[in-house]
Structure formats: C-alpha cells, structure tokens
Amino acid sequence: MHHTTGQSLRAWAAAPIAALLLAGCGGAATSTQPPTTPGAQQSQAAAATTTSDTATDTIDRSSVSSAAAQMQSADSEMSQAESAMSSTETVPAP
Amino acid sequence: MNAIRRISLSLAAIATAAGTTATAQAATATPRPLAQATLATCKQVGNTEATRRVAMLDTLRQRVESAKDLTGQHRSALLTLIGNDSSGLTALDQTIQADPTVTQCRSDVQLIVTRYRVYVLVVPQVHLAIAADVLASVDTTFARLETPLSQRIAHAKLSDDQRARAQAALADFDSIVAAAGTEVTGQADTVLALTPAGYPGTTTTLKSVRATLKQARAHLGTARSDFDTIADILGLH
Numbered sequence: 512m513h514h515t516t517g518q519s520l521r522a523w524a525a526a527p528i529a530a531l532l533l534a535g536c537g538g539a540a541t542s543t544q545p546p547t548t549p550g551a552q553q554s555q556a557a558a559a560t561t562t563s564d565t566a567t568d569t570i571d572r573s574s575v576s577s578a579a580a581q582m583q584s585a586d587s588e589m590s591q592a593e594s595a596m597s598s599t600e601t602v603p604a605p
Numbered sequence: 606m607n608a609i610r611r612i613s614l615s616l617a618a619i620a621t622a623a624g625t626t627a628t629a630q631a632a633t634a635t636p637r638p639l640a641q642a643t644l645a646t647c648k649q650v651g652n653t654e655a656t657r658r659v660a661m662l663d664t665l666r667q668r669v670e671s672a673k674d675l676t677g678q679h680r681s682a683l684l685t686l687i688g689n690d691s692s693g694l695t696a697l698d699q700t701i702q703a704d705p706t707v708t709q710c711r712s713d714v715q716l717i718v719t720r721y722r723v724y725v726l727v728v729p730q731v732h733l734a735i736a737a738d739v740l741a742s743v744d745t746t747f748a749r750l751e752t753p754l755s756q757r758i759a760h761a762k763l764s765d766d767q768r769a770r771a772q773a774a775l776a777d778f779d780s781i782v783a784a785a786g787t788e789v790t791g792q793a794d795t796v797l798a799l800t801p802a803g804y805p806g807t808t809t810t811l812k813s814v815r816a817t818l819k820q821a822r823a824h825l826g827t828a829r830s831d832f833d834t835i836a837d838i839l840g841l842h
Contacts, residue, residue, distance in 0.1 A: 582740070589822070596815070598724055
C-alpha cells in the first residue's frame with residue numbers, strides 16, 4: 512500500500528514537471544493534447560509541424576543574414592583589388 | 606702668334622683629355638665621393654622598397670589566414686605565393702646591400718618591381734581570390750534554400766495570386782543563383798595562375814575577373830531580394 516502510494520505521488524509530481532520541460536522546449540502544444548482521439552492526434556501532428564517549420568524558418572533567416580554580410584565582405588575585397596589594379600608600381604630612381 | 610695660339614690650344618686639349626682619362630680611371634678603381642653617395646642612396650631606396658613590400662605581404666598573409674570562406678586549396682596556394690615572394694624580396698634586399706656599383710644597384714632595385722609586382726598583381730590576386738570564394742559560399746547557401754522554399758510555397762495556405770507571385774520569385778531565385786554559380790566557378794583559379802612575367806597582360810585578366818565577380822555579386826543581391834519577396838508572402842519575417 513505504501514509502495515503504491517509512493518508510485519502515485521511520483522507520477523503526480525512528474526506530470527507537471529514533464530509538462531514544464533516540454534513547454535520550455537517549445538513542445539507545450541503537444542504536451543497539452545491528450546492523444547486519445549483521432550482528432551487529438553491530428554492536432555498533435557499539426558503542432559509538431561508548426562514547431563518544425565519554426566525551426567526551419569530560423570535557420571533560413573540566419574543563413575540569409577550571414578550571406579548578406581558575406582556579400583558586403585566580397586564588396587570590400589573587390590574594392591581593394593580595384594584600387595590596387597588601378598595603381599602604377601614603380602620605385603624612385605636612386 | 607697664330608702658331609703659338611694653336612700650340613696652346615693643342616696642349617690644353619691634351620691636358621683635358623688626360624684629365625678625363627684620369628677621372629675615368631679613378632671612377633673605376635675607387636668610387637668618387639659623389640658615386641659613393643649615390644650608391645648609398647640606391648641601397649637605401651632598395652631597402653625601403655623591399656621592406657615596404659614585405660610588410661604588405663605580411664598584411665596579406667594575415668588576411669588570407671583569417672578569410673574563413675577561402676577553400677583549403679586556394680588558401681594554401683596564396684600562402685605559398687606570399688611566402689615565396691617575401692623570402693625572395695628579403696634575399697634581393699641583401700643582394701642590393703652588397704652591390705659594388707651604382708649601375709648594379711639600380712638594376713637590382715628595379716627587380717623589386719618587375720620580379721614580384723606586389724602591388725599591382727599580388728594584392729589584387731589575394732583580394733579577388735577571397736572575393737570569389739566568398740561569393741561561391743553565398744551561392745551555395747542560396748542554392749540550399751531552393752528546395753525548402755519550394756516545399757513551403759507548395760504547402761502554405763496562400764491565395765492563388767500569392768502562390769503565383771511566390772513561385773515566380775522562386776523561379777527567378779533559382780535561375781539567378783545558377784547563373785551566379787557559373788560566374789564564380791574557376792575565377793579564383795584564374796587569378797592564382799597569374800605571374801609577374803605576364804604583366805601588364807595580367808591586369809587585363811584581373812579586370813575581367815573582377816567584372817565577372819561583380820556580375821555574380823549583383824545576381825546574388827537580386828537573389829536576396831527574391832528571397833525577401835518569398836519570405837514576405839510566406840510570412841517568414
């Protein structure tokens with residue numbers, strides 16, 4: 512009896528902790544939907560898709576931002592090359 | 606009277622000729638003070654010019670080492686080029702400092718320019734090779750976006766007009782990224798194949814590469830605008 516009560520207490524305590532952890536990881540939508548019905552399963556799948564898409568968006572936007580900075584760097588390199596190409600290299604006559 | 610004058614002129618001419626010969630002999634045997642000063646100046650010029658270029662090469666070396674988009678092959682080629690030129694210029698400076706005559710010194714000082722072409726060749730080589738690899742990296746990044754963007758347009762809840770505009774922007778994005786990829790391919794290798802012996806023709810090649818890279822840069826800028834158009838329609842911002 513005592514053993515059973517301990518298991519119940521642990522289960523009771525673990526449920527909200529798991530929910531909090533999931534919420535912290537962006538998985539709150541899936542954790543609040545009990546997977547008991549086909550409709551609930553669809554909601555869960557939709558939530559998972561949303562989470563996945565959000566992650567993809569973040570990657571896309573950061574890579575494009577990096578690309579923009581890289582293009583500015585290339586501009587600077589080409590400008591320095593042009594400046595050097597348009598010069599004339601000599602040494603003073605001793 | 607005339608006979609005496611002729612004799613005097615002849616003696617003067619002989620004396621002048623003898624003096625000139627003596628002066629020439631002295632210049633060959635022991636440099637006059639003026640020649641010594643000129644030789645010292647020549648050596649100083651040689652040291653200044655060689656040292657200035659070695660410093661520039663060190664700056665370029667640091668730039669190459671910190672350029673994260675350079676391919677390993679291009680980085681290695683540039684570092685070898687820079688290292689060889691730097692050691693070559695240092696050795697040439699030592700040769701100049703040991704030159705016995707002004708003529709030899711002047712000839713060696715000219716080699717600082719003609720043998721290395723640091724400013725008109727090596728500097729553009731480094732910057733254009735880096736630019737080419739940077740643009741190639743951007744092109745690769747954009748090319749990787751094509752499939753995800755296509756999938757998102759296909760699955761997003763959009764009006765017919767929105768979907769048509771997104772698809773048109775994506776088609777433009779795809780073709781422009783492909784064009785930029787073709788443009789940047791091989792440009793760094795072309796630049797790295799140039800040598801001082803090819804000057805001034807090297808400048809023509811450098812300008813051609815730069816023009817092609819600018820075209821690729823413009824294409825990638827347009828691709829970025831296409832991405833923004835698609836992102837606006839999909840609500841990615």
